[in-house]
Amino acid sequence: xxxxxxxxxxxxxxxxxxxxxxxxxxxxxxxxxxxxxxxxxxxxxxxxxxxxxxxxxxxxxxxxxxxxxxxxxxxxxxxxxxxxxxxxxxxxxxxxxxxxxxxxxxxxxxxxxxxxxxxxxxxxxxxxxxxxxxxxxxxxxxxxxxxxxxxxxxxxxxxxxxxxxxxxxxxxxxxxxxxxxxxxxxxxxxxxxxxxxxxxxxxxxxxxxxxxxxxxxxxxxxxxxxxxxxxxxxxxxxxxxxxxxxxxxxxxxxxxxxxxxxxxxxxxxxxxxxxxxxxxxxxxxxxxxxxxxxxxxxxxxxxxxxxxxxxxxxxxxxxxxxxxxxxxxxxxxxxxxxxxxxxxxxxxxxxxxxxxxxxxxxxxxxxxxxxxxxxxxxxxxxxxxxxxxxxxxxxxxxxxxxxxxxxxxxxxxxxxxxxxxxxxxxxxxxxxxxxxxxxxxxxxxxxxxxxxxxxxxxxxxxxxxxxxxxxxxxxxxxxxxxxxxxxxxxxxxxxxxxxxxxxxxxxxxxxxxxxxxxxxxxxxxxxxxxxxxxxxxxxxxxxxxxxxxxxxxxxxxxxxxxxxxxxxxxxxxxxxxxxxxxxxxxxxxxx
Ligand code: F6R
Numbered sequence: 056x057x058x059x060x061x062x063x064x065x066x067x068x069x070x071x072x073x074x075x076x077x078x079x080x081x082x083x084x085x086x087x088x089x090x091x092x093x094x095x096x097x098x099x100x101x102x103x104x105x106x107x108x109x110x111x112x113x114x115x116x117x118x119x120x121x122x123x124x125x126x127x128x129x130x131x132x133x134x135x136x137x138x139x140x141x142x143x144x145x146x147x148x149x150x151x152x153x154x155x156x157x158x159x160x161x162x163x164x165x166x167x168x169x170x171x172x173x174x175x176x177x178x179x180x181x182x183x184x185x186x187x188x189x190x191x192x193x194x195x196x197x198x199x200x201x202x203x204x205x206x207x208x209x210x211x212x213x214x215x216x217x218x219x220x221x222x223x224x225x226x227x228x229x230x231x232x233x234x235x236x237x238x239x240x241x242x243x244x245x246x247x248x249x250x251x252x253x254x255x256x257x258x259x260x261x262x263x264x265x266x267x268x269x270x271x272x273x274x275x276x277x278x279x280x281x282x283x284x285x286x287x288x289x290x291x292x293x294x295x296x297x298x299x300x301x302x303x304x305x306x307x308x309x310x311x312x313x314x315x316x317x318x319x320x321x322x323x324x325x326x327x328x329x330x331x332x333x334x335x336x337x338x339x340x341x342x343x344x345x346x347x348x349x350x351x352x353x354x355x356x357x358x359x360x361x362x363x364x365x366x367x368x369x370x371x372x373x374x375x376x377x378x379x380x381x382x383x384x385x386x387x388x389x390x391x392x393x394x395x396x397x398x399x400x401x402x403x404x405x406x407x408x409x410x411x412x413x414x415x416x417x418x419x420x421x422x423x424x425x426x427x428x429x430x431x432x433x434x435x436x437x438x439x440x441x442x443x444x445x446x447x448x449x450x451x452x453x454x455x456x457x458x459x460x461x462x463x464x465x466x467x468x469x470x471x472x473x474x475x476x477x478x479x480x481x482x483x484x485x486x487x488x489x490x491x492x493x494x495x496x497x498x499x500x501x502x503x504x505x506x507x508x509x510x511x512x513x514x515x516x517x518x519x520x521x522x523x524x525x526x527x528x529x530x531x532x533x534x535x536x537x538x539x540x541x542x543x544x545x546x547x548x549x550x551x552x553x554x555x556x557x558x559x560x561x562x563x564x565x566x567x568x569x570x571x572x573x574x575x576x577x578x579x580x581x582x583x584x585x586x587x588x589x590x591x592x593x594x595x596x597x598x599x600x601x602x603x604x605x606x607x608x609x610x611x612x613x614x615x616x617x618x619x620x621x622x623x624x625x626x627x628x629x630x631x632x633x634x635x636x637x638x639x640x641x642x643x644x645x646x
Contacts, residue, residue, distance in 0.1 A: 072123075331464070341393060367463055378396075401425070407434075425442075525538035552582070
């Protein structure tokens with residue numbers, strides 16, 4: 056995954072590089088580094104650890120002509136100083152930062168070894184640096200060497216490249232990893248996303264796959280194959296990209312509590328009081344499709360599961376697939392399939408891979424993302440945006456609720472049923488009621504600290520809530536958690552239950568109330584502890600929480616909202632890093 060930043064033009068790069076990397080550390084936080092070139096030569100500062108650690112190590116002033124920085128999520132090679140970026144080529148002619156994964160690194164390495172190159176670390180990036188240097192020695196300049204590099208590399212890369220002999224230039228290349236350029240005044244910039252550049256410019260250029268080029272302090276040159284390509288400037292909504300804690304102690308808590316406002320905003324964004332505001336061609340495409348296939352990963356996959364229920368309600372055949380599975384064995388059925396791709400970041404590599412397959416077939420695909428201009432947003436036939444604001448916490452929270460709410464509004468638009476907006480407004484009140492009771496959720500969380508195995512069950516909509524609750528719990532608290540359909544407990548998992556096991560049972564459906572309570576009883580009989588989360592309709596004394604009433608088709612949202620708080624409080628009491636759980640990164644840009 057990883058995040059990259061770079062700039063060219065005379066100045067002090069301290070704030071740009073280090074603040075920029077801080078804003079990108081959602082992309083990885085195993086190691087970090089910066090390189091600056093000035094009259095004194097090339098200086099690199101690296102740490103194994105986070106950008107905060109790098110800030111402590113880097114000097115107060117980073118004056119120079121050109122600078123690059125990197126925050127890493129380790130793929131090839133453990134997080135060590137040798138593997139941390141920026142990476143210098145063997146003869147010290149190139150310094151590069153890289154986001155992505157090179158698939159054919161072994162064959163390139165073999166070739167370079169034959170050519171007398173040696174390697175200090177285990178990264179695929181060191182192979183890029185050395186291959187570039189090798190190509191440069193057999194080319195008439197850096198641009199030709201980059202062109203040759205592009206022809207040889209398989210996989211994904213966003214590269215910022217410093218050539219030691221040309222400190223007035225910052226070279227770049229991109230394929231399958233995001234890269235954006237910002238045009239400043241007397242300085243030009245690049246980064247993995249626009250956030251690091253917001254204080255310096257409002258003129259951005261998205262770089263497309265296989266484009267390469269260079270920046271100087273006053274010029275930007277972009278090439279594709281042998282030709283220079285014109286620059287297409289875009290703007291970014293600064294408000295939605297703000298990364299501020301606003302007095303909260305963690306982004307996760309802040310983002311959970313932004314959810315009600317986001318749902319209200321979705322209602323006004325997609326319904327103007329008299330009609331829905333989706334493009335006519337999008338609605339036509341949906342209406343005429345006989346099959347709706349959802350593709351996504353992680354939390355977004357759980358939102359897709361709700362989407363499947365909505366589409367089946369509309370009479371369509373519908374399935375949801377995990378993108379990393381579908382990418383290798385695409386399942387396409389129906390006479391007129393339509394794809395809905397859900398992704399908070401819009402940059403998830405597995406989903407990008409699926410989208411390429413879909414676009415090669417020429418099928419219509421709707422993207423539901425929180426990131427305008429992201430790869431998935433740009434490549435879709437129809438784009439739907441969550442406008443939920445930057446999600447910084449690695450654990451996705453507000454995006455899930457926004458995804459489900461937006462799908463619900465979409466169904467309202469297809470059926471021309473305006474009351475979906477009223478239902479969502481009731482939902483907003485329900486979420487606020489849950490927030491008002493968060494101390495009670497904290498008390499439940501404190502009890503969960505006593506267990507080393509957590510099971511989550513539910514049936515129907517509640518099963519989706521159970522799956523998402525389980526994912527949230529395991530990723531930020533590290534307590535082993537598993538989710539099952541209530542009825543599956545007795546088909547195996549029940550063997551694991553002892554007095555250190557707790558069962559969190561979502562029980563908000565009248566139809567399955569008795570069955571879920573039976574499942575819970577079976578666990579209690581085997582000395583497990585039970586925590587039943589029910590709704591007003593089915594509440595019984597002894598249940599740990601009662602979720603306020605909302606229309607059944609959106610009740611996964613309050614259940615998940617509750618569970619986000621639950622995981623948050625467990626993590627808080629465990630004293631772990633809530634916003635940056637170990638081994639994870641926010642944007643999963645590798646397969
Ligand atoms: C879980 C989480 C991940 C993401 C998944 C997909 O809290 O954040 O499971 O949901 O990596 O990411 P997007 O939605 O950006 O495609």
